[in-house]
Amino acid sequence: GAGVSQSPRYKVAKRGQDVALRCDPISGHVSLFWYQQALGQGPEFLTYFQNEAQLDKSGLPSDRFFAERPEGSVSTLKIQRTQQEDSAVYLCASSLKAERAFFGPGTRLTVL
Amino acid sequence: AQSVTQLGSHVSVSEGALVLLRCNYSSSVPPYLFWYVQYPNQGLQLLLKYTSAATLVKGINGFEAEFKKSETSFHLTKPSAHMSDAAEYFCAVRGYHSSASKIIFGSGTRLSIRP
Numbered sequence: 001g002a003g004v005s006q007s008p009r010y011k012v013a014k015r016g017q018d019v020a021l022r023c024d025p026i027s028g029h030v031s032l033f034w035y036q037q038a039l040g041q042g043p044e045f046l047t048y049f050q051n052e053a054q055l056d057k058s059g060l061p062s063d064r065f066f067a068e069r070p071e072g073s074v075s076t077l078k079i080q081r082t083q084q085e086d087s088a089v090y091l092c093a094s095s096l097k098a099e100r101a102f103f104g105p106g107t108r109l110t111v112l
Numbered sequence: 113a114q115s116v117t118q119l120g121s122h123v124s125v126s127e128g129a130l131v132l133l134r135c136n137y138s139s140s141v142p143p144y145l146f147w148y149v150q151y152p153n154q155g156l157q158l159l160l161k162y163t164s165a166a167t168l169v170k171g172i173n174g175f176e177a178e179f180k181k182s183e184t185s186f187h188l189t190k191p192s193a194h195m196s197d198a199a200e201y202f203c204a205v206r207g208y209h210s211s212a213s214k215i216i217f218g219s220g221t222r223l224s225i226r227p
Contacts, residue, residue, distance in 0.1 A: 033214065042202055042217040043156070056214060091155065093215070099144050099163045101206075101215055103156040 002026075004104035006092050012110045013082045021077045021107045025094030032075050033101065034067055035091040043091055049075060082111045114139045116203045118218035126226045131175075131190040133221045135203030138184065145186045146204040146215070147177055156202065162186060173197070198225045 005024040013019050025032050031050055035043035036059075045059040051072040060067070064082075069075040079086055089108050095101040119134040137145060145162040160171025167179045173196075177188045186203060202220050207213030 035217075040220075042219045045214045045216065048214055059214075093156075099161060100158065102158075103148075105155040 004092055004094050004102050006090075006104040006107050008107060009105065010108050010110075012112065014112055015083060016081050018078065018080045019082055019109065021079075021090050021109070023075045023077070023092030023104060025073065025075070025092070026102055027073075029094035029096050029102075031095040031101075032069060033093040033095070034075070034077050035093065036061075037089045037091055037106070039088070046077070079109075082109075084111050087111045114143060114205045114207065114216050116205050116216060116218040118203050118221050120221055121219065122222045122224065124224040124226060125193050127195055128192050131188070131193045131197065131223065133188040133201050133223065135186045135188065135218060136184050137186060137203075137205050139205060144206040145177075145179060146206070147171065147175070147186075147188050148202045148204060150200045150202065152199075159188070159201075193225050195225050195227070198223055
């Protein structure tokens with residue numbers, strides 16, 4: 001595709017449920033980022049991949065959050081035992097060069 | 113550590129007036145600097161970027177920003193505001209030497225345009 005795509009666009013989960021969010025980066029982009037954006041806030045870094053290697057996961061808020069990119073393209077962000085504070089928009093971005101990252105439309109997660 | 117500070121969480125200007133959104137960065141070396149715009153329920157769109165080629169950077173929709181190393185600032189301006197400029201604006205910084213470095217965002221400034 002022409003840009004970064006994310007699915008689903010909207011997800012409603014009951015507290016305690018596991019969710020999986022998918023990111024399809026731009027083809028050929030080596031770098032992939034996940035961000036969490038709470039309502040009215042700026043995006044907060046979660047984790048970064050270079051190809052299939054997860055080089056930085058310092059932003060993951062707890063061990064309930066897990067991300068993978070097994071073949072260096074599609075990435076999945078998994079949240080186990082969701083809690084209400086996990087409600088946010090989850091943004092994915094991909095990049096070929098440091099001077100430009102392309103963001104997807106995000107997945108809006110609502111935990112009831 | 114790199115960081116950006118956006119002064120003013122909400123700015124309101126009249127249509128046709130000057131837009132000025134402030135951003136100061138903290139970095140040990142001149143970094144990559146960005147301004148992104150986010151319309152309601154949409155993703156982040158790149159307005160412009162500074163990559164050390166020129167200190168005055170022109171972006172889309174008539175916006176521009178000037179990199180001032182002495183002031184560690186990268187303020188966003190537009191000479192004449194349009195109603196369609198109403199959105200959330202984010203200043204961001206990224207390390208210069210490594211494509212592996214993460215992008216750090218400011219807390220955002222909501223721009224409102226008065227008719």
